[in-house]
Amino acid sequence: MTELVFWVFAGLAIVSxxxxxxxxxxxxxxxxxxxxxxxxxxxxVVLDAQFIxxxxxxxxxxxxxxxxxxxxxLLNLGRAGPSDLRGWxxxxxxxxxxxxxxxxxxxxxxxxxxxxxxxxxGAMARLAETQGAVGVITQSLFRxxxxxxxxxSMLLLAAIVGAxxxxxxxL
Amino acid sequence: MTPDLPSSVQLVWLVAAxxxxxxxxxxxxxxxxxxxxxxxxxxGAGVLVAAFLVAAWVVSGVVRGHAEGPYVLTFWSWMPVxxxxxxxxxxxxxxxxxxxxxxxxxxxxIHVFSIxxxxxxxxxxxxxxxxxxxxxxxxxxxxxxxxxxxxVGWEGVGLCSYLLIGFWFEEKANADAGKKAFIMNRIGDAGxxxxxxxxxxxxxxxxxxxxxxxxxxxxxxxxxxIELITLALFLGCAGKSAQIPxxxxxxxxxxxxxPVSALxxxxxxxxxxxxxxxxxxxxxxxAPIASLVVATxxxxxxxxxxxxxxxxxxxxxxxxxxxxxxxxxxxLGVGVGAWASGIFHLVTHAFFKALLFLGAGSVIHAVxxxxxxxxxxxDAQDLRNxxxxxxxMPWTATLMWVATLAIAGVPPFAGFFSKDEILxxxxxxxxxxxxxxxxxxxGVVAALLTAFYMTRLMLYTFHxxxxxxxxxxxxxxxxxxxxxxxxxxLGVGSVVTGLLNLPHVLPGAGWLEHWLEPVTAAGMLSGPxxxxxxxxxxxLLLGATAIAAAGIGGAWRFLRPETLxxxxxxxxxxxxQRVLARKYYVDEIYDAVLVRPLVWFSERVxxxxxxxxxxxxxxxxxAARVTRFTGWLGTRLQTGRAGTYVxxxxxxxxxxxxxxxx
Amino acid sequence: MLLGPALAVSAMLFSIGVGGVLLRRNxxxxxxxxxxxxxxxNLTFVALAxxxxxxxxxxxxxxxxxxxxxAAVGLAIMLAIYRHRETLDIDEFSLLRG
Numbered sequence: 001m002t003e004l005v006f007w008v009f010a011g012l013a014i015v016s017x018x019x020x021x022x023x024x025x026x027x028x029x030x031x032x033x034x035x036x037x038x039x040x041x042x043x044x045v046v047l048d049a050q051f052i053x054x055x056x057x058x059x060x061x062x063x064x065x066x067x068x069x070x071x072x073x074l075l076n077l078g079r080a081g082p083s084d085l086r087g088w089x090x091x092x093x094x095x096x097x098x099x100x101x102x103x104x105x106x107x108x109x110x111x112x113x114x115x116x117x118x119x120x121x122g123a124m125a126r127l128a129e130t131q132g133a134v135g136v137i138t139q140s141l142f143r144x145x146x147x148x149x150x151x152x153s154m155l156l157l158a159a160i161v162g163a164x165x166x167x168x169x170x171l
Numbered sequence: 172m173t174p175d176l177p178s179s180v181q182l183v184w185l186v187a188a189x190x191x192x193x194x195x196x197x198x199x200x201x202x203x204x205x206x207x208x209x210x211x212x213x214x215g216a217g218v219l220v221a222a223f224l225v226a227a228w229v230v231s232g233v234v235r236g237h238a239e240g241p242y243v244l245t246f247w248s249w250m251p252v253x254x255x256x257x258x259x260x261x262x263x264x265x266x267x268x269x270x271x272x273x274x275x276x277x278x279x280x281i282h283v284f285s286i287x288x289x290x291x292x293x294x295x296x297x298x299x300x301x302x303x304x305x306x307x308x309x310x311x312x313x314x315x316x317x318x319x320x321x322x323v324g325w326e327g328v329g330l331c332s333y334l335l336i337g338f339w340f341e342e343k344a345n346a347d348a349g350k351k352a353f354i355m356n357r358i359g360d361a362g363x364x365x366x367x368x369x370x371x372x373x374x375x376x377x378x379x380x381x382x383x384x385x386x387x388x389x390x391x392x393x394x395x396x397i398e399l400i401t402l403a404l405f406l407g408c409a410g411k412s413a414q415i416p417x418x419x420x421x422x423x424x425x426x427x428x429x430p431v432s433a434l435x436x437x438x439x440x441x442x443x444x445x446x447x448x449x450x451x452x453x454x455x456x457x458a459p460i461a462s463l464v465v466a467t468x469x470x471x472x473x474x475x476x477x478x479x480x481x482x483x484x485x486x487x488x489x490x491x492x493x494x495x496x497x498x499x500x501x502x503l504g505v506g507v508g509a510w511a512s513g514i515f516h517l518v519t520h521a522f523f524k525a526l527l528f529l530g531a532g533s534v535i536h537a538v539x540x541x542x543x544x545x546x547x548x549x550d551a552q553d554l555r556n557x558x559x560x561x562x563x564m565p566w567t568a569t570l571m572w573v574a575t576l577a578i579a580g581v582p583p584f585a586g587f588f589s590k591d592e593i594l595x596x597x598x599x600x601x602x603x604x605x606x607x608x609x610x611x612x613x614g615v616v617a618a619l620l621t622a623f624y625m626t627r628l629m630l631y632t633f634h635x636x637x638x639x640x641x642x643x644x645x646x647x648x649x650x651x652x653x654x655x656x657x658x659x660x661l662g663v664g665s666v667v668t669g670l671l672n673l674p675h676v677l678p679g680a681g682w683l684e685h686w687l688e689p690v691t692a693a694g695m696l697s698g699p700x701x702x703x704x705x706x707x708x709x710x711l712l713l714g715a716t717a718i719a720a721a722g723i724g725g726a727w728r729f730l731r732p733e734t735l736x737x738x739x740x741x742x743x744x745x746x747x748q749r750v751l752a753r754k755y756y757v758d759e760i761y762d763a764v765l766v767r768p769l770v771w772f773s774e775r776v777x778x779x780x781x782x783x784x785x786x787x788x789x790x791x792x793x794a795a796r797v798t799r800f801t802g803w804l805g806t807r808l809q810t811g812r813a814g815t816y817v818x819x820x821x822x823x824x825x826x827x828x829x830x831x832x833x
Numbered sequence: 834m835l836l837g838p839a840l841a842v843s844a845m846l847f848s849i850g851v852g853g854v855l856l857r858r859n860x861x862x863x864x865x866x867x868x869x870x871x872x873x874x875n876l877t878f879v880a881l882a883x884x885x886x887x888x889x890x891x892x893x894x895x896x897x898x899x900x901x902x903x904a905a906v907g908l909a910i911m912l913a914i915y916r917h918r919e920t921l922d923i924d925e926f927s928l929l930r931g
Contacts, residue, residue, distance in 0.1 A: 006835055010842045017846050017869055021853035026861050033865050036846075040872055047839060049879045052893050056875075059897050064868070064904045071908045072861060075915050084858040084922060086814075093818060094855035098848055100825050105844040108832050112836065118884050127887070136887050137894060145891055152898045159902030166909035169916070811930030813923045817854055817863075 006046045013039035022085075027078045030068050037061040048124040050133040179232030180242050180263050186226045186275065187261075187310040193218035193303035201296035208295050215299030216282040219306060223275035230268045239689065240264075243316050243380060250319070257377055262316035266690040269514060269683075270313040270446055273521050277438045278306050280657035284529050285430040287653035288536060298338065298428070305331035309439050313446060317378040318367050321447070325363065325411065328440045329356040335435065336427040345426040352420040359410015359417055366403035369396065383453040390457050401454050401461035405468075408444030412498050415472045419758055421495055425487040429532030432487060437494050437528050438521035445501040445517050449510045452691050456508065463606070466506025466597070470610040470617075473499030475755075477620035481627070482751035484738065485552045486531045489628050493578070494524060496617060500593055503614060507607065509596040510691040511684035515672045516593060518683075519585035522668055523577040526661035530571040533650035533658070534632060537564060541643035549640075553738040554628065559637035563647040566655050568633045570662040575629050577665040579622035580719040582712075585669035590618060591715045592674060595708060615718060622722020627730055635732025674708060839880035846873035860911055860921040864904075871900050 013036050020032035037060050044053035072078060085091070127136050141149060196214050200207055233242070241264035250257040282302065289298050308331060312324025330353075337349025371377055373396055374385045390397035408414065413421040424436050435441070448455060448465065455462050476496035483489045497520050504513030537560070539551035549556050561568040577584035580591065594614050601608040637644055649655065672683035684691075736742070744752045753759075808819065850873060853866030875893045882889025915921055 003835070006838065010838070014842065014845050014849070017849045020869065021849055021856070021862075021866055026859060026865075029862050029865055033869065036869065037872065040876060043839070043842070043876060044879050047835065047879050047883045049882060049890050049893070052875075052879055052890050055894065055897060059901060060868075060872070064901055067904055067908060068861070068865065071912060075912065075921075077859075077861065077921070084862070085856055086858060090814075090856060094852050097818070097821055097825065097855060098852045101821075101828075101848050101851060102844070104825060104828050104832065105848070109837070109841065109844075111832075113881070113884055119886060124883050124887075137890050140887055141891055141894065145895075148895060152895060156898065156902050159905050163905040163909040166906065167912045809930060811927030813926065814855075814858070821851060821855065 002046055006043065009039045009042040009046070013043065024083055025079060026072050027069065030065060030072060033068075034061050034065050037065065048128060050128065051137055054133075176242055176244065177232040177236050179228050180236070181244065182225055183229045183244060183261055183263050183271075183314065184246065186222050186229060186271065187307055187314065189218040189222040189225070190303045190306040190310065194300050194307060197296050197300035197303060201294070201300055205293070205296050208290070211296045211299050212286045215303055216279065216286060218303060219275065219279040219282045222306070222310075223272075223279045226271045226275045229263065230272060233263060233265065233268050238264075241267075241316075241380065241689075243378075245316075254375060255371065255377070257317055257319045259320060260316035260378070261314040261320075262379060263314070264690055265687050266446075266449060266514070267313050269518065269687070271310070273518055274306065274309050274313065274439050277521050277525050277661075278309075278434060280660055281430050281434045281438075281525065281529065284433075284532070284654050284657045285428075287651050288430055288532055289428060292428075294338070298335075301331055301334045301338070302431070302434070305335065305435060305440070309443075312443055316380070318370065318382075319377055321450075322360075322363060322367065325407070325443065326360065328435070328443065329353060329360070329411070332356070332424070332435050332440055335431040336424045338427050338431070342426075348420070348423040348426040352424050355417045355420045356410045359407040362403040362406025362410070366400045366407070369400045369403070373400075379450065383451075386453050386457060390454075392457050393459055394457075397454060397458045398461050401451070401458040402464065404447060404451060404454070405461060405465050408447055408465075408502070409468065410444075411447075412441045412444030412502070413495050414444070414468050414499065414502060415475065418472065418476070418495050419761065422488050422491040422754070425485070425491050429487065429528060429535060432491070433525045433528035433532070436491065437524040441494065441498055442501070442517045442521070445498070445505060445513055448502070448505040449514050449691070452505070452508075452510045455505070462506050462508065464506075466503050466607075466610055469499040469502030469504075469506050470597075470613040471499070472496065473503065473617040474613045474620075475499075477617045477624065479751055479754045480624045481620060482744065482748055484554050484741075484752075485550075486534065486554055486557075486628065486632065487528075487552055489554075489624060490524070490527055490531060493527075493621065493625070496621065497524065497578070499617070500590060500614065503597060503610060504593040507593075507596050507600050507610075509593060511672065511681075511687045512589065512592040512596055514687065515683050516586075516589035518671065519577070519589040519665070519668050522661050522664035523574040523584075523586060526570060526574040526658060526665055527578070529654070529658055529661065530567050530574065533564065533567045533654055534560060536650060536654070537647050538639060538643075541639060541646040544646040545640065545642045547640065547643070550738050554631040555735050555738040555741050556639055557632045557637075558635050558639070558732060558735070559633070560647065561633035562637075563644075564633075564649045566649055567658065568629075570655075570658045571633070572629060573662045573665055575625045579625055579723055580618055580715055581723070582716055583666070583669060585665050585667070587715065587719070588669040588673060591712060592672065594618075594715065595674070595711050598707075598711060615714075618715065619718050619722045622719045623726045626723045626726035630726060630730055631732050631735065635735075638735060638737045640737075674712065836880055836884055840877060843873045843876040843880065846870075846876065858922045858924055860914070860923050861908075863923065864907055864911070868900065868904070871896060 016032045016035040016039065020029045020036060023029040023032060037056060041053040041056040041061070044050070044056060086094070124136070131139060193214050197211055200211055200214075204210075236242075241262045243260055243262050245258045245260040247259050248256065249259045282299070285298070285302065289295055292298065305328060308324045308327030310324070312321055312328060315321035315324055333349045333353040336352055337346045340346040340349070367377060370382055373389050374382050376382055376385070386397075410417040421436055421441070425432055427435075455465070473496045476492045476499065480489050480492035480496065483492065497516070501513045501516050501520070504510075504516060534557065535551050538557060542549050542551055573584070577586040580587045582588075594611055597607050597611040597614060601611060637647075639647065670682075673680045743749070750756070808815070847870055850866045850870035853869065854863050857863050857866065875896055878889040878893050878896075882893075911921060914926075918925065
């Protein structure tokens, strides 16, 4: 059952990713990307990362993509203009490099973590039950990674200030 | 082993330092005060006279020392490199003592003569500077204790020869003659260098003492190595001493001032080759084939040059070919193992040839002065413009006759004894191998021709009617005493030096041979033995006298100076006479066979292809072009477009991925 | 058990993202492709976290935070560029041409 769910959402993610990349209109591309993100959230749930799935929908699909759409609309780029895909030389290059990439990734498909570092099957699910979905992350987040957490908040502050300044019409 | 140095021998460095000092002083003067003739004369000739006196003192020390081996004075370490250690050192032994006296003595006389001869020349100081420098290098050559030091002197005299031949370089012909001499010398020098390399490789040393001591043990008699070494050395001698095939520079060298011809191209520099062979007698004694080559080339050159001299009209050219011929005799001598005889002829020849050249200089000086006074521009060196000068220049004429008799080999003059001894040795060796008989024969014919052409020279110059011209005759007079004085000294020498080495059948014989024994004995031990019966020797002596007489008498009888016209009106030669007059067209042959192809090759191949195309085009410009191209390739990356950069980024990432997942 | 397939999907998404970056000229679409690539990586981390522990999820957390900051600033820059040049075609911006 889980597998079926996985494959359905995986296939949908890939198809919508492809469509996202090939649409002429930026709005269409953005919407397809949102669909891809939703599918990924589903995949996260299947992989026992419920909190992350929730964050994906909230932050990524909900905030970041909204920002994208916002800017697209602000700049009036909504309509499908002339195709901005590269010519045949660009496509050839992209195809070539893409093929190389696929080949390389295919070559390492059998590299999996060694037996002795793996957790027993279903360990993450049990963890989620005992500590709660949020607790799984926060147990380490606020202990070992506390400093990173605080630094990230400063990063976000800097980003806010930067974005505001950059987007002004007159400095 | 080197014995203890007597104090007099320790002064030998002074003999070389004095001319060097003269060069420096005169050199400076030639720039600063070129017209200070008196100072230049005093310094230039003075250092030579002083050098001669010191040399005499040094040689007296050698005589009194009765040493078994040579004295070697080391001054400083020159090239200590790995296994090779060459020092700047002088070697004083009987052989270098003889050469020392000849060089400084005759050099001093010629310097004094030059004071008179070059008086009117504007480059007076430069002349004496070069002449002093030459003597310095010649002394380094004969005093050097090792092959490299000798080679320094060897090259140095070549340089000075070039400078002095082309002394009046404003005339292109003179500069060309200087270049020709230097270049032909260089061909010989290549041989000298190759020989040095091989000697070092075989014996591990380059000093005379070491090499000659080791040679009999290292080289097998007649082996390929030693033959090659000695032939290479002889190539150097052929260049320096103007033997076939490298002799053509010497007649051209007559473009220089006459005292230069006397000193360099008669008495000293050209004899360096003979000195080298005598010095390396140990090596040549171990190489019979090479020695035979030396003797043959010497004999052939002697004959060949004598035939050319028969039909030359320039007085200096006749003497030049005569020098080539006499050098051939010297090489014939050392080629058959008669080291002392070769050196003996070197000494006697130095006297009478210098005398002949200086006398010719006086004659040319007088005739030139006469033409100058009448504002005509005839050739003052052409025999056809002379004649009957004995009436005007009695001293010069008499002294030149003394030299002529000496060179012709008339007893009791010096040339008779030295020449006869060489021929006697060659004849004696004929008993061992028949091949020496033709060499002896060539020498005899050459002697006959020598007597003939020298008498011809004297006849046309000093006797018969005068062809210089009516008005000129009043201006012809004897040379000043400063020029004639040295001639007198040389004249005495031309007579007396014969006593140095009388033949064995006469009392008081073989003094020079005995004196040179410490140097030549080693060469004699491995050389062929020869003995001549007393009767044979007397026959040879009488025969030589007869030859000389025949030559002189024949010339006197058959040549008709009255029929000569002045050079301007002379009819050109025809037939065999023209061949001789044009010196068998050897220069033309060399030009066509060697020079022109070389020039063509240099222009078409080396210049156009190797230099312009390969080195400039591919090398220098090519490197620049490659660099530019690489830079241009680099610019293709800097498109300024983010898309390109992203592409490169991805490529890099893929490469990294590949590397990390190996 | 789903590790293998999950990684394969992630690889596919990543490749598509790379293709998008190389093929498109519109800056915003390129940006979106980059977000796609980031998400593919997130999927990898989550899949491995299921096998190896919660650290993977913590990393994803931080990735998302940084991606948000980056998106904000990046879009602000694009706004500024568009206002200045009236185009978002990245081939037009070659002032750094060497």
